[in-house]
Amino acid sequence: MTVTSGTEILHYTAFSADPAGGNPAGVVLDASGLDEEQMLGVAARLGYSETAFLTARTGERAYAIRYFSPKAEVPFCGHATVATAVALAERDGPGELEFATPAGPVPVSVVRQDGELRATLTSVEPYVEDPDPADVTEALAALGWDAADLDPALPPRIAYAGARHLVLAAGTRTRLADLHYDFARLEALMHRAALTTVQLVWREAERTFHVRDPFPVGGVVEDPATGAAAAAFGAYARELALVPADAVLTLYQGADMGRPGTLSVELRAGDARVRVGGTGTRIR
Structure with missing residues:
Protein backbone atom coordinates (compact mmCIF):
# COMPACT_ATOMS: atom_id res chain seq x y z
CA MET A 1 0.00 0.00 0.00
CA THR A 2 1.22 3.52 -0.76
CA VAL A 3 -0.11 6.90 0.39
CA THR A 4 1.91 9.14 -1.87
CA SER A 5 4.59 8.36 -4.37
CA GLY A 6 7.52 6.74 -2.60
CA THR A 7 5.69 6.09 0.70
CA GLU A 8 5.74 2.36 1.39
CA ILE A 9 3.67 0.72 4.13
CA LEU A 10 4.99 -2.57 5.46
CA HIS A 11 3.01 -5.19 7.37
CA TYR A 12 4.70 -6.97 10.29
CA THR A 13 3.64 -8.95 13.30
CA ALA A 14 5.34 -8.69 16.70
CA PHE A 15 5.83 -11.22 19.51
CA SER A 16 5.49 -14.17 17.17
CA ALA A 17 7.61 -15.71 14.41
CA ASP A 18 4.39 -16.89 12.74
CA PRO A 19 2.66 -14.32 10.48
CA ALA A 20 -0.67 -15.66 11.78
CA GLY A 21 0.28 -14.99 15.42
CA GLY A 22 1.24 -12.01 17.54
CA ASN A 23 0.07 -8.45 16.96
CA PRO A 24 0.07 -6.99 13.44
CA ALA A 25 1.40 -3.48 12.91
CA GLY A 26 1.86 -1.19 10.00
CA VAL A 27 5.39 0.15 9.57
CA VAL A 28 6.36 3.19 7.53
CA LEU A 29 10.15 3.48 7.42
CA ASP A 30 10.06 6.91 5.76
CA ALA A 31 7.15 9.07 6.91
CA SER A 32 9.02 12.37 6.52
CA GLY A 33 6.54 13.50 3.89
CA LEU A 34 3.39 12.70 5.88
CA ASP A 35 1.48 15.03 8.18
CA GLU A 36 -0.60 13.96 11.19
CA GLU A 37 -3.82 13.70 9.20
CA GLN A 38 -2.18 11.45 6.63
CA MET A 39 -0.62 9.23 9.29
CA LEU A 40 -3.94 8.86 11.08
CA GLY A 41 -5.57 8.06 7.74
CA VAL A 42 -3.05 5.31 7.06
CA ALA A 43 -3.62 3.81 10.51
CA ALA A 44 -7.39 3.95 10.09
CA ARG A 45 -7.29 2.25 6.70
CA LEU A 46 -4.99 -0.51 7.92
CA GLY A 47 -7.16 -1.16 10.97
CA TYR A 48 -4.28 -2.53 13.04
CA SER A 49 -4.17 -1.51 16.69
CA GLU A 50 -1.17 0.68 15.80
CA THR A 51 0.97 1.77 12.89
CA ALA A 52 4.49 3.13 13.43
CA PHE A 53 5.93 6.01 11.40
CA LEU A 54 9.62 6.93 11.28
CA THR A 55 9.40 10.68 10.79
CA ALA A 56 13.11 11.58 10.83
CA ARG A 57 16.56 10.08 11.11
CA THR A 58 18.25 11.55 14.20
CA GLY A 59 21.60 9.74 14.09
CA GLU A 60 23.31 6.48 13.22
CA ARG A 61 20.58 3.84 13.59
CA ALA A 62 18.51 6.42 15.47
CA TYR A 63 15.05 7.64 14.51
CA ALA A 64 12.12 9.77 15.61
CA ILE A 65 9.00 7.59 15.71
CA ARG A 66 5.27 8.21 16.11
CA TYR A 67 2.41 5.78 16.64
CA PHE A 68 -1.19 6.01 15.49
CA SER A 69 -4.16 3.79 16.26
CA PRO A 70 -7.19 3.92 13.94
CA LYS A 71 -8.60 6.68 16.17
CA ALA A 72 -5.72 8.68 17.61
CA GLU A 73 -2.01 9.09 18.20
CA VAL A 74 -0.60 7.19 21.19
CA PRO A 75 2.60 8.14 23.08
CA PHE A 76 4.21 4.72 22.94
CA CYS A 77 3.48 1.31 21.40
CA GLY A 78 5.64 -1.69 22.22
CA HIS A 79 4.55 -4.10 19.50
CA ALA A 80 4.89 -1.50 16.73
CA THR A 81 8.36 -0.66 18.09
CA VAL A 82 9.36 -4.32 17.90
CA ALA A 83 7.87 -4.60 14.40
CA THR A 84 9.76 -1.52 13.24
CA ALA A 85 13.02 -2.75 14.75
CA VAL A 86 12.64 -6.10 12.98
CA ALA A 87 11.89 -4.33 9.68
CA LEU A 88 15.01 -2.18 10.07
CA ALA A 89 17.11 -5.22 10.99
CA GLU A 90 15.95 -7.02 7.86
CA ARG A 91 17.06 -3.99 5.84
CA ASP A 92 20.22 -2.96 7.71
CA GLY A 93 21.16 -5.98 9.82
CA PRO A 94 20.74 -6.70 13.55
CA GLY A 95 22.22 -4.33 16.12
CA GLU A 96 21.39 -1.45 18.42
CA LEU A 97 18.69 1.09 17.59
CA GLU A 98 17.43 4.21 19.32
CA PHE A 99 13.89 5.52 18.95
CA ALA A 100 12.84 9.00 20.06
CA THR A 101 9.20 8.36 21.00
CA PRO A 102 6.67 10.93 22.25
CA ALA A 103 7.08 9.27 25.69
CA GLY A 104 10.89 9.51 25.65
CA PRO A 105 13.93 7.64 24.31
CA VAL A 106 13.52 3.88 23.81
CA PRO A 107 16.61 1.85 22.87
CA VAL A 108 16.06 -1.46 21.10
CA SER A 109 18.50 -4.32 20.60
CA VAL A 110 17.92 -6.74 17.72
CA VAL A 111 19.66 -10.10 17.45
CA ARG A 112 19.28 -13.10 15.19
CA GLN A 113 18.57 -16.16 17.31
CA ASP A 114 17.94 -19.64 15.89
CA GLY A 115 17.31 -18.09 12.50
CA GLU A 116 14.74 -15.58 13.81
CA LEU A 117 15.03 -11.88 14.53
CA ARG A 118 14.35 -10.96 18.14
CA ALA A 119 13.96 -7.38 19.35
CA THR A 120 14.19 -6.21 22.96
CA LEU A 121 13.11 -2.69 23.89
CA THR A 122 14.00 -0.83 27.07
CA SER A 123 11.12 1.23 28.42
CA VAL A 124 11.13 4.77 29.66
CA GLU A 125 11.10 5.25 33.45
CA PRO A 126 7.94 3.54 34.75
Whole structure:
Protein backbone atom coordinates (compact mmCIF):
# COMPACT_ATOMS: atom_id res chain seq x y z
CA MET A 1 0.00 0.00 0.00
CA THR A 2 1.22 3.52 -0.76
CA VAL A 3 -0.11 6.90 0.39
CA THR A 4 1.91 9.14 -1.87
CA SER A 5 4.59 8.36 -4.37
CA GLY A 6 7.52 6.74 -2.60
CA THR A 7 5.69 6.09 0.70
CA GLU A 8 5.74 2.36 1.39
CA ILE A 9 3.67 0.72 4.13
CA LEU A 10 4.99 -2.57 5.46
CA HIS A 11 3.01 -5.19 7.37
CA TYR A 12 4.70 -6.97 10.29
CA THR A 13 3.64 -8.95 13.30
CA ALA A 14 5.34 -8.69 16.70
CA PHE A 15 5.83 -11.22 19.51
CA SER A 16 5.49 -14.17 17.17
CA ALA A 17 7.61 -15.71 14.41
CA ASP A 18 4.39 -16.89 12.74
CA PRO A 19 2.66 -14.32 10.48
CA ALA A 20 -0.67 -15.66 11.78
CA GLY A 21 0.28 -14.99 15.42
CA GLY A 22 1.24 -12.01 17.54
CA ASN A 23 0.07 -8.45 16.96
CA PRO A 24 0.07 -6.99 13.44
CA ALA A 25 1.40 -3.48 12.91
CA GLY A 26 1.86 -1.19 10.00
CA VAL A 27 5.39 0.15 9.57
CA VAL A 28 6.36 3.19 7.53
CA LEU A 29 10.15 3.48 7.42
CA ASP A 30 10.06 6.91 5.76
CA ALA A 31 7.15 9.07 6.91
CA SER A 32 9.02 12.37 6.52
CA GLY A 33 6.54 13.50 3.89
CA LEU A 34 3.39 12.70 5.88
CA ASP A 35 1.48 15.03 8.18
CA GLU A 36 -0.60 13.96 11.19
CA GLU A 37 -3.82 13.70 9.20
CA GLN A 38 -2.18 11.45 6.63
CA MET A 39 -0.62 9.23 9.29
CA LEU A 40 -3.94 8.86 11.08
CA GLY A 41 -5.57 8.06 7.74
CA VAL A 42 -3.05 5.31 7.06
CA ALA A 43 -3.62 3.81 10.51
CA ALA A 44 -7.39 3.95 10.09
CA ARG A 45 -7.29 2.25 6.70
CA LEU A 46 -4.99 -0.51 7.92
CA GLY A 47 -7.16 -1.16 10.97
CA TYR A 48 -4.28 -2.53 13.04
CA SER A 49 -4.17 -1.51 16.69
CA GLU A 50 -1.17 0.68 15.80
CA THR A 51 0.97 1.77 12.89
CA ALA A 52 4.49 3.13 13.43
CA PHE A 53 5.93 6.01 11.40
CA LEU A 54 9.62 6.93 11.28
CA THR A 55 9.40 10.68 10.79
CA ALA A 56 13.11 11.58 10.83
CA ARG A 57 16.56 10.08 11.11
CA THR A 58 18.25 11.55 14.20
CA GLY A 59 21.60 9.74 14.09
CA GLU A 60 23.31 6.48 13.22
CA ARG A 61 20.58 3.84 13.59
CA ALA A 62 18.51 6.42 15.47
CA TYR A 63 15.05 7.64 14.51
CA ALA A 64 12.12 9.77 15.61
CA ILE A 65 9.00 7.59 15.71
CA ARG A 66 5.27 8.21 16.11
CA TYR A 67 2.41 5.78 16.64
CA PHE A 68 -1.19 6.01 15.49
CA SER A 69 -4.16 3.79 16.26
CA PRO A 70 -7.19 3.92 13.94
CA LYS A 71 -8.60 6.68 16.17
CA ALA A 72 -5.72 8.68 17.61
CA GLU A 73 -2.01 9.09 18.20
CA VAL A 74 -0.60 7.19 21.19
CA PRO A 75 2.60 8.14 23.08
CA PHE A 76 4.21 4.72 22.94
CA CYS A 77 3.48 1.31 21.40
CA GLY A 78 5.64 -1.69 22.22
CA HIS A 79 4.55 -4.10 19.50
CA ALA A 80 4.89 -1.50 16.73
CA THR A 81 8.36 -0.66 18.09
CA VAL A 82 9.36 -4.32 17.90
CA ALA A 83 7.87 -4.60 14.40
CA THR A 84 9.76 -1.52 13.24
CA ALA A 85 13.02 -2.75 14.75
CA VAL A 86 12.64 -6.10 12.98
CA ALA A 87 11.89 -4.33 9.68
CA LEU A 88 15.01 -2.18 10.07
CA ALA A 89 17.11 -5.22 10.99
CA GLU A 90 15.95 -7.02 7.86
CA ARG A 91 17.06 -3.99 5.84
CA ASP A 92 20.22 -2.96 7.71
CA GLY A 93 21.16 -5.98 9.82
CA PRO A 94 20.74 -6.70 13.55
CA GLY A 95 22.22 -4.33 16.12
CA GLU A 96 21.39 -1.45 18.42
CA LEU A 97 18.69 1.09 17.59
CA GLU A 98 17.43 4.21 19.32
CA PHE A 99 13.89 5.52 18.95
CA ALA A 100 12.84 9.00 20.06
CA THR A 101 9.20 8.36 21.00
CA PRO A 102 6.67 10.93 22.25
CA ALA A 103 7.08 9.27 25.69
CA GLY A 104 10.89 9.51 25.65
CA PRO A 105 13.93 7.64 24.31
CA VAL A 106 13.52 3.88 23.81
CA PRO A 107 16.61 1.85 22.87
CA VAL A 108 16.06 -1.46 21.10
CA SER A 109 18.50 -4.32 20.60
CA VAL A 110 17.92 -6.74 17.72
CA VAL A 111 19.66 -10.10 17.45
CA ARG A 112 19.28 -13.10 15.19
CA GLN A 113 18.57 -16.16 17.31
CA ASP A 114 17.94 -19.64 15.89
CA GLY A 115 17.31 -18.09 12.50
CA GLU A 116 14.74 -15.58 13.81
CA LEU A 117 15.03 -11.88 14.53
CA ARG A 118 14.35 -10.96 18.14
CA ALA A 119 13.96 -7.38 19.35
CA THR A 120 14.19 -6.21 22.96
CA LEU A 121 13.11 -2.69 23.89
CA THR A 122 14.00 -0.83 27.07
CA SER A 123 11.12 1.23 28.42
CA VAL A 124 11.13 4.77 29.66
CA GLU A 125 11.10 5.25 33.45
CA PRO A 126 7.94 3.54 34.75
CA TYR A 127 5.65 4.30 37.66
CA VAL A 128 2.83 2.54 39.51
CA GLU A 129 0.03 4.28 41.41
CA ASP A 130 -3.26 3.50 43.11
CA PRO A 131 -6.32 3.91 40.89
CA ASP A 132 -9.44 5.81 41.86
CA PRO A 133 -11.71 3.15 43.45
CA ALA A 134 -14.64 4.56 41.48
CA ASP A 135 -12.73 3.94 38.25
CA VAL A 136 -12.09 0.32 39.24
CA THR A 137 -15.78 -0.14 40.02
CA GLU A 138 -16.73 1.37 36.65
CA ALA A 139 -14.17 -0.76 34.79
CA LEU A 140 -15.54 -3.92 36.38
CA ALA A 141 -19.08 -2.90 35.47
CA ALA A 142 -18.08 -2.23 31.85
CA LEU A 143 -16.32 -5.61 31.69
CA GLY A 144 -19.23 -7.43 33.31
CA TRP A 145 -16.96 -8.60 36.13
CA ASP A 146 -17.68 -8.76 39.85
CA ALA A 147 -15.18 -7.73 42.51
CA ALA A 148 -15.17 -11.41 43.53
CA ASP A 149 -13.73 -12.26 40.09
CA LEU A 150 -10.45 -10.50 40.98
CA ASP A 151 -7.34 -12.12 42.42
CA PRO A 152 -6.83 -10.50 45.85
CA ALA A 153 -3.08 -11.21 45.65
CA LEU A 154 -2.79 -8.89 42.62
CA PRO A 155 -4.65 -5.69 43.49
CA PRO A 156 -5.73 -3.11 40.87
CA ARG A 157 -3.14 -0.49 40.01
CA ILE A 158 -2.36 2.08 37.32
CA ALA A 159 0.96 1.16 35.70
CA TYR A 160 2.96 3.25 33.24
CA ALA A 161 6.01 2.54 31.08
CA GLY A 162 5.32 4.92 28.22
CA ALA A 163 1.52 4.69 28.38
CA ARG A 164 -0.99 4.30 31.22
CA HIS A 165 -2.76 0.99 31.84
CA LEU A 166 -5.23 -0.16 34.49
CA VAL A 167 -4.07 -3.58 35.72
CA LEU A 168 -6.87 -5.93 36.79
CA ALA A 169 -6.08 -9.52 37.74
CA ALA A 170 -8.61 -12.29 37.18
CA GLY A 171 -8.85 -15.04 39.75
CA THR A 172 -9.24 -17.77 37.14
CA ARG A 173 -8.25 -18.48 33.55
CA THR A 174 -11.94 -19.00 32.74
CA ARG A 175 -12.76 -15.47 33.87
CA LEU A 176 -9.97 -14.05 31.70
CA ALA A 177 -11.09 -16.09 28.67
CA ASP A 178 -14.69 -14.87 28.88
CA LEU A 179 -14.28 -11.31 27.64
CA HIS A 180 -17.44 -9.58 26.42
CA TYR A 181 -17.49 -5.94 27.45
CA ASP A 182 -19.42 -2.70 26.94
CA PHE A 183 -17.21 -0.98 24.35
CA ALA A 184 -18.64 2.53 24.70
CA ARG A 185 -18.75 2.43 28.50
CA LEU A 186 -15.15 1.24 28.86
CA GLU A 187 -13.98 3.72 26.22
CA ALA A 188 -15.58 6.61 28.11
CA LEU A 189 -13.91 5.58 31.36
CA MET A 190 -10.52 5.19 29.68
CA HIS A 191 -10.73 8.69 28.21
CA ARG A 192 -11.61 10.13 31.63
CA ALA A 193 -8.76 8.26 33.35
CA ALA A 194 -6.23 8.78 30.50
CA LEU A 195 -5.76 5.02 29.99
CA THR A 196 -4.33 3.42 26.85
CA THR A 197 -5.49 -0.13 27.62
CA VAL A 198 -6.87 -2.18 30.47
CA GLN A 199 -4.31 -4.89 31.25
CA LEU A 200 -6.23 -8.00 32.27
CA VAL A 201 -3.99 -10.70 33.74
CA TRP A 202 -4.17 -14.19 35.19
CA ARG A 203 -1.21 -15.67 37.04
CA GLU A 204 -0.48 -19.24 35.97
CA ALA A 205 2.81 -19.61 37.87
CA GLU A 206 5.29 -17.41 39.75
CA ARG A 207 6.69 -15.83 36.57
CA THR A 208 4.10 -16.90 33.99
CA PHE A 209 1.03 -14.81 33.18
CA HIS A 210 -1.75 -14.77 30.60
CA VAL A 211 -2.89 -11.30 29.56
CA ARG A 212 -5.53 -9.54 27.48
CA ASP A 213 -5.83 -5.85 26.60
CA PRO A 214 -9.11 -4.19 25.63
CA PHE A 215 -8.28 -1.09 23.57
CA PRO A 216 -11.54 0.75 22.76
CA VAL A 217 -9.89 4.19 22.88
CA GLY A 218 -7.87 3.10 19.84
CA GLY A 219 -10.95 1.85 18.01
CA VAL A 220 -9.93 -1.77 18.56
CA VAL A 221 -11.86 -4.29 20.69
CA GLU A 222 -8.70 -6.05 21.83
CA ASP A 223 -4.96 -5.78 21.27
CA PRO A 224 -3.43 -9.20 20.46
CA ALA A 225 0.02 -8.62 22.03
CA THR A 226 0.79 -5.42 23.91
CA GLY A 227 4.41 -4.48 24.53
CA ALA A 228 3.67 -1.19 26.29
CA ALA A 229 1.29 -2.90 28.70
CA ALA A 230 3.81 -5.71 29.22
CA ALA A 231 6.44 -3.15 30.24
CA ALA A 232 3.95 -1.48 32.57
CA PHE A 233 3.07 -4.87 34.06
CA GLY A 234 6.74 -5.52 34.71
CA ALA A 235 6.83 -2.33 36.77
CA TYR A 236 3.66 -3.47 38.56
CA ALA A 237 5.17 -6.88 39.38
CA ARG A 238 8.28 -5.18 40.79
CA GLU A 239 6.31 -2.62 42.80
CA LEU A 240 4.19 -5.32 44.44
CA ALA A 241 7.24 -7.61 44.98
CA LEU A 242 5.51 -10.41 43.08
CA VAL A 243 8.87 -11.59 41.71
CA PRO A 244 12.56 -11.20 42.65
CA ALA A 245 14.40 -8.00 41.77
CA ASP A 246 16.16 -9.88 38.94
CA ALA A 247 13.50 -11.78 37.03
CA VAL A 248 12.27 -12.72 33.59
CA LEU A 249 8.51 -13.02 33.21
CA THR A 250 6.70 -14.77 30.38
CA LEU A 251 3.43 -13.26 29.21
CA TYR A 252 1.14 -15.18 26.86
CA GLN A 253 -1.35 -13.11 24.92
CA GLY A 254 -3.60 -13.49 21.89
CA ALA A 255 -4.53 -17.16 22.23
CA ASP A 256 -8.15 -16.26 23.01
CA MET A 257 -8.21 -14.26 19.76
CA GLY A 258 -6.58 -16.96 17.64
CA ARG A 259 -3.33 -14.95 17.37
CA PRO A 260 -1.03 -16.40 20.05
CA GLY A 261 2.07 -14.44 20.99
CA THR A 262 4.75 -14.55 23.67
CA LEU A 263 6.28 -11.55 25.40
CA SER A 264 9.39 -11.72 27.57
CA VAL A 265 9.59 -9.13 30.37
CA GLU A 266 12.94 -8.65 32.09
CA LEU A 267 13.50 -6.85 35.39
CA ARG A 268 16.98 -5.93 36.59
CA ALA A 269 17.91 -4.98 40.13
CA GLY A 270 19.05 -1.38 40.30
CA ASP A 271 17.44 -0.41 36.98
CA ALA A 272 13.86 0.86 37.12
CA ARG A 273 13.37 0.46 33.38
CA VAL A 274 11.72 -2.67 32.01
CA ARG A 275 12.88 -4.69 29.02
CA VAL A 276 10.32 -6.33 26.75
CA GLY A 277 11.38 -8.70 24.00
CA GLY A 278 10.01 -11.00 21.36
CA THR A 279 10.28 -12.20 17.81
CA GLY A 280 8.73 -10.56 14.79
CA THR A 281 8.20 -11.28 11.13
CA ARG A 282 6.82 -9.75 7.97
CA ILE A 283 3.21 -10.63 7.21
CA ARG A 284 3.37 -9.76 3.53
